[in-house]
Amino acid sequence: RTTFRWLWRATYLSLLTGVGFVIYDGYTDRNPEEQFAPDPTKKTLVVLGTGWGSVAFLKKLDTSNYNVIVISPRNYFLFTPLLPSCTTGNIEHRSIMEPVRQILRHKKAHAKFYEAEATRVDVEKKVIKITDNSDIKGKVHETEVPYDMLVVGVGAENATFGIPGVREHSCFLKEIRDAQAIRTKIMDCVETAAFKDQAPEEVDRLLHMVVVGGGPTGVEFAGELRDFFDDDIQKLIPDIAPRFKVTLIEALPNVLPMFSKQLIDYTESTFKEEHINILTKTMVKKVTDRTVEAEITGPDGKKSSITIPYGLLVWATGNTLRPIVKDLMAQIPAQKDSRRGLAVNEYLVVQGSRDIWAVGDCAVAGYAPTAQVASQEGAFLARLFNNMAKTQDLEQKIHDLSTGLNLKPGDTAAETQEIAGLEKQLRRIKDIKPFHYSHQGSLAYIGSEKAVADVAWLNGNVASGGKLTYLFWRSAYLSMCFSTRNRVLVALDWIKAKLYGRDISRE
Ligand code: FAD
Ligand code: NAI
Numbered sequence: 001r002t003t004f005r006w007l008w009r010a011t012y013l014s015l016l017t018g019v020g021f022v023i024y025d026g027y028t029d030r031n032p033e034e035q036f037a038p039d040p041t042k043k044t045l046v047v048l049g050t051g052w053g054s055v056a057f058l059k060k061l062d063t064s065n066y067n068v069i070v071i072s073p074r075n076y077f078l079f080t081p082l083l084p085s086c087t088t089g090n091i092e093h094r095s096i097m098e099p100v101r102q103i104l105r106h107k108k109a110h111a112k113f114y115e116a117e118a119t120r121v122d123v124e125k126k127v128i129k130i131t132d133n134s135d136i137k138g139k140v141h142e143t144e145v146p147y148d149m150l151v152v153g154v155g156a157e158n159a160t161f162g163i164p165g166v167r168e169h170s171c172f173l174k175e176i177r178d179a180q181a182i183r184t185k186i187m188d189c190v191e192t193a194a195f196k197d198q199a200p201e202e203v204d205r206l207l208h209m210v211v212v213g214g215g216p217t218g219v220e221f222a223g224e225l226r227d228f229f230d231d232d233i234q235k236l237i238p239d240i241a242p243r244f245k246v247t248l249i250e251a252l253p254n255v256l257p258m259f260s261k262q263l264i265d266y267t268e269s270t271f272k273e274e275h276i277n278i279l280t281k282t283m284v285k286k287v288t289d290r291t292v293e294a295e296i297t298g299p300d301g302k303k304s305s306i307t308i309p310y311g312l313l314v315w316a317t318g319n320t321l322r323p324i325v326k327d328l329m330a331q332i333p334a335q336k337d338s339r340r341g342l343a344v345n346e347y348l349v350v351q352g353s354r355d356i357w358a359v360g361d362c363a364v365a366g367y368a369p370t371a372q373v374a375s376q377e378g379a380f381l382a383r384l385f386n387n388m389a390k391t392q393d394l395e396q397k398i399h400d401l402s403t404g405l406n407l408k409p410g411d412t413a414a415e416t417q418e419i420a421g422l423e424k425q426l427r428r429i430k431d432i433k434p435f436h437y438s439h440q441g442s443l444a445y446i447g448s449e450k451a452v453a454d455v456a457w458l459n460g461n462v463a464s465g466g467k468l469t470y471l472f473w474r475s476a477y478l479s480m481c482f483s484t485r486n487r488v489l490v491a492l493d494w495i496k497a498k499l500y501g502r503d504i505s506r507e
Helices: 002-030 052-060 080-086 100-105 176-193 200-206 216-236 261-273 323-331 371-402 412-430 467-480 484-500
Strands: 044-048 067-072 076-078 097-099 112-115 117-122 127-131 142-146 149-152 208-212 245-249 276-279 282-287 291-297 303-309 312-315 356-358 441-447 450-457 460-466
Touching: 002 484, 044 052, 052 067, 052 100, 052 371, 067 100, 076 100, 080 176, 080 216, 080 441, 080 467, 097 100, 100 112, 117 323, 176 200, 176 216, 176 312, 200 208, 208 216, 208 303, 216 245, 216 276, 216 441, 261 276, 261 441, 261 450, 261 460, 371 412, 441 467, 450 467, 460 467, 467 484
Parallel strands: 044 067, 044 149, 067 112, 149 356, 208 245, 208 312, 245 276
Antiparallel strands: 076 097, 117 127, 127 142, 282 291, 291 303, 441 450, 450 460
C-alpha cells in the first residue's frame, strides 16, 4: 500500500512538473526577449533552405555575428520522420511543422526571412537570384540577394530515373503537400471503389495501393497504410475491405538494405503477416495512369515482364539533385567529377569555392542522406561560424593592443599579459576539429505497432524489432520533435487516433 502511495505521488509530481514545463515553455515561446537589430558593418550570411541542415545551423548560430538572411520556398521546418503518419491522418500535418519565423524570433539578433526559391547562385558576382513561387505575387516577385558567405541546405528532389509516366501519375512522399495529396487520394480510391455498381475488377484496381521503393520511406508508408485499413476502413466500409491490397516493389533482392540481415528478415515476415505483398528484384520500367509495368528477375536469372493495375501509386525511390545544385556545380570546375551533390571538405566547405558551405542531402561528405547527418552537419557548421567570428574579434583586439591603440601610460606589462591571454584563447578557438559524424542508429516503423531499430550501443550495435521497439520508436521521435508544442500536438494526435480512429473525411 505504501509502495502504491509513493508510486501515485511520483506520477502526480512528474505530471505536475510536465504541465508546469509545457506552460513555461509556451509562455517563453510567446514572449521572447528583445532582439538586436543586425549590424550593417558585419558580413552578410545567406542560408538557403529551412530543412534539417539549415535549421540545425540556425539553431546553434550566434546571429549577432552576421547579417543573417534565410531564403526558402517553405516558411517552416518539417519533421520528416513522422511524415508517413500524416498520409493516413494518424498525425495531423501541422503537428510536425514549426514556423521558421518562430525559430528566428528567438535568436539574439534579428535575421531576415524571404519565402522564395533560390533559382541561381552566381558564384562570380556573389549574388543569389530568388523568385516568389507562391500563389500570391506582388509587383516584385524576382530579385537578387548579395552574399558574403553562403550556406546551402536545399536538400534533394525525388529521383524518378527518367522512367516514363512517373512524374505524371505517382504521388511522392517528401513534403507536407505530398502527404496531404496521398491522404486525399486514398479516400478517393476507397469511395470510388464503394461507388454503386462498380465492377469487381475495377474495385480490385482501385483498392490496390502500390509503393515503389523498399527503402525506409516506402516501408514506413506501406506499414501506415495497412494499419489505416485494418484499424479504420475495415470497420467503416466492411463490404469492400477484403479487396484492399498493398504491394511494395523493390529492385534489389531485399527491402531496407541499410538495416541488418535479421531486421530485414523480420520486416519481410511481418509484412507477410500484415498481407503486404513484397515484390523484390522487380524494377519498374513504365507507369501509366492505371498500371505499373515492371521487369522481374526470377531465381534462375531469367527476366519477365508484369503489368500491375493500381488505384494509388506512391513513388519512393530516393533522391536526386535539385536544379540549383546542378547549376552551382557546373560553375565550379572542382565539382566536375561529383555526381550525387556538392562535394565538400571536412569543414563542409564546397570544394573549389571560398565562401560557400553545404549541409544535408545536397552535400556529399561521405554519409547517407539522412536527417541525422544533416542536423549534425548544421550544428557543426554553426560552431565553426561562431568560432570564426570569435577569432576575428580576438585578432582585432590583439591587433589593437599590440599597435598600442588602447595603451594608457604605465599599462605595458598588463597589456602584454592581456595579449598573451588573448593569443592563448585564439589558439584554442582556432583549433577546430574537422566534422565527424556520430551514428546514433536507424529506426523504422513497419506497421501493426512494430518497429525495427539498429541502435549504436557501447561501441557496438543492437538490433531489435517488435512492439517494445515500437514504444522506443515513438518515444525517440517524440523527444526529437522540434519544439514542446510539436511534442504536445503529436502526443495528442496519437491519443485522438487511438480513441476515435483516424479522420477519414476527404478534403
Ligand atoms: P530538407 O530537410 O529536405 O530541407 C531542404 C530545404 O530546402 C527545405 O526547406 C526546402 O523547402 C528548401 N529548398 C528547396 N529548394 C530550394 C531552393 N531552390 N532555394 C531555397 N530553398 C530551397 N532521416 C532520418 O535520419 N531519420 C528518419 O526517420 C527519416 N525519415 C524520413 C521520412 C521521410 C518520409 C523522408 C522523405 C525522409 C526521411 N529522412 C529521415 C531523411 C531526411 O528527411 C533528410 O535526409 C533530411 O530532410 C535532409 O535534410 P536537408 O536539410 O538536407 O533537406
Ligand atoms: P532509398 O534510396 O533509401 O531507397 C529507394 C529504394 O528504391 C532503393 O532500395 C532502390 O533499390 C529502389 N528503387 C529504385 N528504383 C527503382 C525502380 N525503378 N523499381 C523498383 N525499385 C526501385 O530512398 P528513401 O526510402 O526515399 O530514403 C531516402 C533517404 O532518407 C535514405 O537515406 C534513408 O535512409 C532516409 N530515410 C530514413 C528513414 C528512417 O531512418 N526511418 C525514413 C525515410 C527515409
